[in-house]
Amino acid sequence: MNKLILIFALSFLYFAAGAQNVFITKDAKINFNSSTPLEDIVAESNQATTVIDIEKNVVKFSVLTTSFKFRRALMEEHFNENYMESPKFPKASFTGKIVSVVDWKSDKAVNAEIKGTLTMHGVSNEVSLKAVITPGKNKISASAELKVTPEAYHIAIPSAVRDKIAKEVTIKIEAIYAPLQ
Amino acid sequence: MKNNLLTSAALILLAFFYAGSVKGQDLDSLMEKSVKPQTVYATATFKSTRVVNGHSVERMKKNQLEFRVSHRFGEFNTGSYNFWGLDQGTIHLALEYGITDWLEAGIGRSTYEKTADAFAKVSLLRQSSGAKNMPIHLSYLASTEIIGINYNQAMQQNFSSRMSFIQQIMIARKFNESLSLQLTPTFIHRNLVPQEVEKNDLFSVGVGGRYKLSKRIALNVEYFYVYRGNENAINQSVPTPTKYYNPLSVGIDIETGGHVFQIMVTNAQAMREGGFIGKTTGSWGGGGIHLGFNISRVFSFSK
Numbered sequence: 001m002n003k004l005i006l007i008f009a010l011s012f013l014y015f016a017a018g019a020q021n022v023f024i025t026k027d028a029k030i031n032f033n034s035s036t037p038l039e040d041i042v043a044e045s046n047q048a049t050t051v052i053d054i055e056k057n058v059v060k061f062s063v064l065t066t067s068f069k070f071r072r073a074l075m076e077e078h079f080n081e082n083y084m085e086s087p088k089f090p091k092a093s094f095t096g097k098i099v100s101v102v103d104w105k106s107d108k109a110v111n112a113e114i115k116g117t118l119t120m121h122g123v124s125n126e127v128s129l130k131a132v133i134t135p136g137k138n139k140i141s142a143s144a145e146l147k148v149t150p151e152a153y154h155i156a157i158p159s160a161v162r163d164k165i166a167k168e169v170t171i172k173i174e175a176i177y178a179p180l181q
Numbered sequence: 182m183k184n185n186l187l188t189s190a191a192l193i194l195l196a197f198f199y200a201g202s203v204k205g206q207d208l209d210s211l212m213e214k215s216v217k218p219q220t221v222y223a224t225a226t227f228k229s230t231r232v233v234n235g236h237s238v239e240r241m242k243k244n245q246l247e248f249r250v251s252h253r254f255g256e257f258n259t260g261s262y263n264f265w266g267l268d269q270g271t272i273h274l275a276l277e278y279g280i281t282d283w284l285e286a287g288i289g290r291s292t293y294e295k296t297a298d299a300f301a302k303v304s305l306l307r308q309s310s311g312a313k314n315m316p317i318h319l320s321y322l323a324s325t326e327i328i329g330i331n332y333n334q335a336m337q338q339n340f341s342s343r344m345s346f347i348q349q350i351m352i353a354r355k356f357n358e359s360l361s362l363q364l365t366p367t368f369i370h371r372n373l374v375p376q377e378v379e380k381n382d383l384f385s386v387g388v389g390g391r392y393k394l395s396k397r398i399a400l401n402v403e404y405f406y407v408y409r410g411n412e413n414a415i416n417q418s419v420p421t422p423t424k425y426y427n428p429l430s431v432g433i434d435i436e437t438g439g440h441v442f443q444i445m446v447t448n449a450q451a452m453r454e455g456g457f458i459g460k461t462t463g464s465w466g467g468g469g470i471h472l473g474f475n476i477s478r479v480f481s482f483s484k
């Protein structure tokens with residue numbers, strides 16, 4: 001009977017070990033900036049969930065648009081009500097593949113390119129982002145940046161405020177992943 | 182022995198499935214699961230802190246200051262000599278500040294009876310769904326008004342005769358993206374009333390609603406039923422009676438960035454509760470209606 005338990009334990013360990021290829025975090029930071037000389041428009045969320053599968057080189061991202069905090073409460077309200085339409089489209093998400101070769105066994109920071117689909121406001125677009133990835137056994141750090149235009153995601157900006165909002169919005173992402181337990 | 186083999190095979194299979202369920206788990210469902218259920222609060226139930234004249238459940242958030250300018254032209258039925266009311270104007274200026282996300286305080290000054298006012302508005306319940314479910318917004322307003330206009334000698338004797346106190350509960354629900362409705366039970370105590378037949382304590386129930394015509398434009402309607410008993414009937418015996426009406430207002434909200442512009446038609450001239458609930462003398466039937474607007478500008482003092 002002892003042998004049986006041993007077999008069970010060993011086989012469990014063997015099969016379970018496979019999960020080590022997935023890293024996750026629930027509090028990644030995303031901020032965006034669409035400031036113009038007329039208006040500072042910056043917002044940050046630290047509630048983004050993201051996973052990285054180092055075997056398949058797949059990255060996924062998801063964030064609730066209502067989790068973005070602005071300095072001006074009214075701006076936050078307008079962001080959710082008028083621009084992102086958060087009640088209708090609560091999430092922004094990204095699914096992508098790391099196209100550069102990353103040596104996951106090293107612990108040196110590398111520049112990597114990630115190509116994938118960014119979905120927000122109910123519209124999906126192919127995007128490519130430049131990332132810096134620092135692999136590690138128990139921790140993977142990553143940061144990335146991309147630029148998007150509101151028009152590409154069918155986010156209409158009324159002419160009255162067109163000059164106050166940047167034509168191109170810079171999105172910055174910072175995440176520290178831990179192995180999936 | 183045979184039994185043992187079978188059991189071990191079963192255990193290995195079990196281990197395989199268990200571990201496999203982690204290993205082969207779809208990344209999407211993994212992310213779904215790792216996100217805690219969130220509470221989603223209904224925001225922007227109304228575009229402004231006022232439905233038209235009366236308060237809405239909305240407040241300034243923490244460290245946000247609102248400067249409000251409200252203006253009502255004269256009564257439409259005053260004819261061409263008065264350019265149908267546009268020659269006259271009543272103004273109310275107000276500064277309103279969010280001390281916390283749930284507490285707002287404000288001060289104001291009106292040309293109507295030279296009234297000064299101060300209020301506090303507390304949000305007690307917020308409509309939400311998700312992790313926490315709450316079907317309604319509930320806010321409470323306490324306000325004091327002090328009339329500054331020159332009274333006749335007898336009335337001027339004490340300051341307290343100039344004061345009115347307003348207690349109001351606002352119950353609102355955002356039914357969907359377009360439609361929000363509000364019920365507003367109100368109690369007003371006036372220390373001194375203009376006519377003997379009038380009650381010092383007034384009970385009123387307001388109903389208000391907004392319907393979004395587009396993302397930035399909304400139609401608002403507001404009506405206050407005021408319980409006056411048979412005050413108007415008794416008043417017929419007075420030589421020059423003042424007849425009061427229930428205020429009905431119809432307005433359009435237009436939102437542009439940091440401004441909200443409200444334009445309305447109302448039979449109330451005053452822009453404070455004691456005035457528009459207690460002393461509305463214009464009637465829709467008799468053309469005693471005013472064109473008016475509220476302008477709101479919000480300043481942020483958060484870092």
